[in-house]
Amino acid sequence: MSEVFLKIENLTKNFGQFTALRDISLEVFQGEFVCFLGPSGCGKTTLLRAIAGLDIQTQGSIAQAGADISVLPPAERDFGIVFQSYALFPNLSVEKNVAYGLESRRAQRDEISQRVAELLALVDLADQAKKYPAQLSGGQQQRVALARALATSPGLLLLDEPLSALDAKVRAHLRMEIKDLQRRLAVTTIMVTHDQEEALTMADRIVVMNHGIIEQIGTPQEIYASPASQFVADFIGTMNFLSAKVACSGKCLLDATEIAVDTSDLEAGQQVQLAVRPEDIHLEAKESGSAEEQNQTPGTIESLEYLGAFVRATVKLHQSGATVQADLSSGNIDPSAMVAQTAVAVTFPADKIRLYPLGT
Amino acid sequence: MAGMPHRSGTHGSPLRRKSSSDDRAMRLFILVIAVYLVIALALPLYVMFSKSLENSQGAFVGFQNYLEYFNTPALVYSIQNSLFIGVVTTTITVTIAFILAYALTRSRMPGKSVFKTIAMIPILVPSLLPGIALIYLFGRQGLINELLFGYEIYGPIGIVIAEVFFTLPHALIIIITALSIADARLYEAATALRANRARIFFTVTLPGVRYGLISAAFVVFTLSVTDFGAPKVIGGDFNVLATDIYKQVIGQQNFEMGAVVSMVLLLPAGLAFLVDRIVQKKQVALLSARAVPLEPLPNKRFDTLMLTYSIIISIFILGILGVCQFAALVKFFPYNLSLGFSNYQFDLMDGGGWDSYFNSIEMASYTAVFGTIVVFAGAYLVEKGQGLGPIRGAFQFLAMLPMAIPGLVLGLAYIFFFNAPSNPLNFLYHTMAILVISTITHFYTVSHLTATTALKQMDSQFESVAASLKQPFYRTFLRVTVPVCTPAILDISIYLFVNAMTTVSAVVFLYSPHTTLASVAVLNMDDAGDIAPAAAMGMMIFYTAAGVKILHYLLSRGIEARTQAWRVAVAK
Numbered sequence: 015m016s017e018v019f020l021k022i023e024n025l026t027k028n029f030g031q032f033t034a035l036r037d038i039s040l041e042v043f044q045g046e047f048v049c050f051l052g053p054s055g056c057g058k059t060t061l062l063r064a065i066a067g068l069d070i071q072t073q074g075s076i077a078q079a080g081a082d083i084s085v086l087p088p089a090e091r092d093f094g095i096v097f098q099s100y101a102l103f104p105n106l107s108v109e110k111n112v113a114y115g116l117e118s119r120r121a122q123r124d125e126i127s128q129r130v131a132e133l134l135a136l137v138d139l140a141d142q143a144k145k146y147p148a149q150l151s152g153g154q155q156q157r158v159a160l161a162r163a164l165a166t167s168p169g170l171l172l173l174d175e176p177l178s179a180l181d182a183k184v185r186a187h188l189r190m191e192i193k194d195l196q197r198r199l200a201v202t203t204i205m206v207t208h209d210q211e212e213a214l215t216m217a218d219r220i221v222v223m224n225h226g227i228i229e230q231i232g233t234p235q236e237i238y239a240s241p242a243s244q245f246v247a248d249f250i251g252t253m254n255f256l257s258a259k260v261a262c263s264g265k266c267l268l269d270a271t272e273i274a275v276d277t278s279d280l281e282a283g284q285q286v287q288l289a290v291r292p293e294d295i296h297l298e299a300k301e302s303g304s305a306e307e308q309n310q311t312p313g314t315i316e317s318l319e320y321l322g323a324f325v326r327a328t329v330k331l332h333q334s335g336a337t338v339q340a341d342l343s344s345g346n347i348d349p350s351a352m353v354a355q356t357a358v359a360v361t362f363p364a365d366k367i368r369l370y371p372l373g374t
Numbered sequence: 375m376a377g378m379p380h381r382s383g384t385h386g387s388p389l390r391r392k393s394s395s396d397d398r399a400m401r402l403f404i405l406v407i408a409v410y411l412v413i414a415l416a417l418p419l420y421v422m423f424s425k426s427l428e429n430s431q432g433a434f435v436g437f438q439n440y441l442e443y444f445n446t447p448a449l450v451y452s453i454q455n456s457l458f459i460g461v462v463t464t465t466i467t468v469t470i471a472f473i474l475a476y477a478l479t480r481s482r483m484p485g486k487s488v489f490k491t492i493a494m495i496p497i498l499v500p501s502l503l504p505g506i507a508l509i510y511l512f513g514r515q516g517l518i519n520e521l522l523f524g525y526e527i528y529g530p531i532g533i534v535i536a537e538v539f540f541t542l543p544h545a546l547i548i549i550i551t552a553l554s555i556a557d558a559r560l561y562e563a564a565t566a567l568r569a570n571r572a573r574i575f576f577t578v579t580l581p582g583v584r585y586g587l588i589s590a591a592f593v594v595f596t597l598s599v600t601d602f603g604a605p606k607v608i609g610g611d612f613n614v615l616a617t618d619i620y621k622q623v624i625g626q627q628n629f630e631m632g633a634v635v636s637m638v639l640l641l642p643a644g645l646a647f648l649v650d651r652i653v654q655k656k657q658v659a660l661l662s663a664r665a666v667p668l669e670p671l672p673n674k675r676f677d678t679l680m681l682t683y684s685i686i687i688s689i690f691i692l693g694i695l696g697v698c699q700f701a702a703l704v705k706f707f708p709y710n711l712s713l714g715f716s717n718y719q720f721d722l723m724d725g726g727g728w729d730s731y732f733n734s735i736e737m738a739s740y741t742a743v744f745g746t747i748v749v750f751a752g753a754y755l756v757e758k759g760q761g762l763g764p765i766r767g768a769f770q771f772l773a774m775l776p777m778a779i780p781g782l783v784l785g786l787a788y789i790f791f792f793n794a795p796s797n798p799l800n801f802l803y804h805t806m807a808i809l810v811i812s813t814i815t816h817f818y819t820v821s822h823l824t825a826t827t828a829l830k831q832m833d834s835q836f837e838s839v840a841a842s843l844k845q846p847f848y849r850t851f852l853r854v855t856v857p858v859c860t861p862a863i864l865d866i867s868i869y870l871f872v873n874a875m876t877t878v879s880a881v882v883f884l885y886s887p888h889t890t891l892a893s894v895a896v897l898n899m900d901d902a903g904d905i906a907p908a909a910a911m912g913m914m915i916f917y918t919a920a921g922v923k924i925l926h927y928l929l930s931r932g933i934e935a936r937t938q939a940w941r942v943a944v945a946k
Binding site for chain 2 (some may be wrong): 028085088090149
């Protein structure tokens with residue numbers, strides 16, 4: 015990847031006794047699209063506002079394009095911002111909104127209108143220039159806000175939950191549009207979201223946050239396939255967690271069943287949580303008591319839930335009484351052969367399961 | 375960054391944002407307005423308090439004046455009288471206002487907007503005017519004085535009737551607001567549970583408006599205890615605290631005792647104000663964003679009853695006004711009832727003549743213009759400014775304070791503060807400026823709350839966006855904030871104009887022979903026995919205030935039509 019554009023070091027933010035951000039360090043590269051993802055109250059918006067200078071951090075430094083901006087007021091930083099509410103000026107037309115940041119920069123009138131036209135074309139709103147924000151749909155307003163934020167060609171684009179106020183279809187469409195625009199303009203972008211799907215589809219890298227700390231930084235693939243902590247595993251996608259114990263190197267015990275798994279960084283005898291995604295579990299109809307294969311344990315299907323593209327089975331494991339969820343798609347097994355109370359063999363593929371030490 | 379290791383540690387003092395030029399400018403402006411409030415409010419009140427601890431030679435005597443006050447039965451009796459007027463007026467006004475508000479919000483009677491407009495009329499006249507009308511109706515030669523069965527209108531009866539007239543609109547606005555936020559779903563639930571009308575009223579309606587009723591009661595109580603106009607005109611020998619202040623200062627030139635009575639009058643007003651603030655906070659918590667508005671169902675008997683009631687109240691209000699107009703036009707009551715304009719020859723009477731009328735318009739205009747600028751800018755800076763937390767907190771307190779300060783007290787405090795020869799601001803004394811300053815200060819709180827409410831309804835991110843676009847704050851203020859808040863700004867300016875036209879209490883101590891005012895002229899002509907010209911001047915004030923209100927209405931309609939395209943979104 016190219017050079018570091020934004021460098022955050024040891025950032026801490028306290029609101030009175032409450033610590034919203036705890037010693038955050040992070041690098042964002044030139045032209046990168048980074049998402050801050052986490053549940054509400056995790057500190058993601060606080061971090062974004064610190065980067066913008068809207069709420070200054072208690073401790074720590076921020077450098078942008080090599081210059082220390084830690085204590086600069088927003089007006090002396092270089093960023094454009096889009097809020098969840100869009101914050102479009104209601105009494106100004108679309109073109110005046112977009113031109114707002116250009117006007118006092120001693121630019122010529124025709125230069126400004128040319129730039130505005132260019133930006134409106136970019137967000138596909140050329141024909142709406144004379145309208146007022148209230149006369150536009152939510153998605154259109156969002157694009158006006160984006161054009162206004164990009165008008166001054168900022169080095170950094172900040173998006174604060176920009177899609178949350180829109181309905182599902184518009185959201186999915188705008189997701190692609192924003193990502194496409196960002197790629198074309200190559201503007202370094204940070205987006206705050208609590209929607210994992212948004213983060214997974216749009217980001218080059220995701221910063222997963224919880225309780226004011228960064229749990230994991232990685233590409234969407236890394237975050238989904240190799241969650242670094244139990245929190246990330248739980249927060250992204252659906253995950254089964256089962257209590258287990260490390261037996262020896264490369265093996266753990268799920269009750270009476272021995273499971274082959276990567277146990278690096280763990281010690282024998284340690285209590286762990288075994289995590290496996292529903293789509294990674296294999297089920298096959300099999301009477302219990304028959305010979306079991308590697309990483310296999312007997313169970314019974316308790317109920318089935320039809321979810322369109324697949325069927326989700328809730329399976330009770332015989333040895334522990336714990337339940338796991340397993341997805342049955344046509345690639346896995348013929349769902350029609352499975353009904354409630356079917357005895358099954360549940361397989362946890364060694365390369366798809368991860369262990370997390372208890373209490374993380 | 376490597377170059378600044380002291381910033382990266384978790385120790386040390388918290389970082390502070392470097393101030394931008396915007397921050398510095400806003401801090402300067404807020405300091406200017408805060409200094410204004412200190413000079414126009416805090417310092418005069420402080421000086422008045424210290425005067426109450428001095429003798430007439432200016433020597434400190436501790437609480438000796440207070441001792442003297444409480445040992446003078448005639449003076450102490452006024453406390454009881456004031457409280458009596460306050461309690462009786464509050465009971466009657468809140469009852470009348472509640473039923474009228476109920477009729478206006480919960481019935482399907484016709485002409486609601488007409489009745490509501492009529493009920494608002496008393497705001498447009500000085501509180502002296504109902505007293506004058508009562509003299510014509512129930513005075514010794516009154517038109518219908520036999521209706522009093524020998525009781526005297528001069529005294530508590532007259533004061534209470536005048537105060538009810540004067541305070542009705544204030545209570546009505548509050549109770550209408552409280553009744554309008556009712557949630558229809560509660561009524562549907564109660565009906566589904568087969569509660570009858572009476573039970574619904576006592577279990578749903580009354581609990582829902584209890585904070586509104588309490589708030590209305592305290593507002594009415596404060597207004598009627600601190601009002602000076604009604605007891606002055608129709609009080610007779612029935613002394614109250616407000617008239618005592620006036621008599622001590624104007625009649626006996628006993629300024630120190632005036633200060634003592636003022637401090638005593640501050641107590642009930644201040645207490646009522648405190649309770650009201652607490653109640654207001656609770657009221658907000660009652661509001662649910664998802665409430666479904668209640669649509670009253672037609673009910674012929676109930677609607678007719680409410681209509682009859684509204685008509686009676688309207689006759690009372692229009693009657694008072696009509697009698698005043700009649701008094702103004704009659705040549706020589708009760709001997710020559712032919713009509714004419716002889717009573718409008720104000721230049722022949724005490725009180726400053728027609729000049730007072732034009733002075734009033736001038737004063738009201740200045741108050742509206744400068745008051746709106748100061749109040750709105752102040753509210754904006756408190757809402758949007760960065761840093762200076764303690765100063766913004768103090769500002770907020772000072773902005774709320776005038777609500778608790780009776781006008782007479784403020785006026786007397788101004789005499790002490792601005793008339794002191796050592797005060798460099800002494801040159802303001804006896805000028806138009808001091809009248810404008812005192813009036814802006816007197817009516818600061820409601821204006822400030824109106825501005826704050828409008829500003830809070832705006833998206834709080836506007837300023838953040840503008841900063842990211844590197845625009846100075848004043849540009850966003852002028853291009854976005856002011857246009858979006860235009861309706862509220864108009865409301866504030868009209869409120870200030872109308873109150874500046876009608877107010878007597880603060881300015882009665884501050885006018886000079888060159889700056890006599892219409893409302894004070896009403897007082898002085900009435901004092902001199904020229905009651906008919908006083909009524910005529912009072913009606914001039916009414917017509918002017920009403921004209922401005924109508925202008926405001928038309929202007930608002932025009933602005934609404936012109937900005938309809940974008941206001942839809944702001945209204946949400």
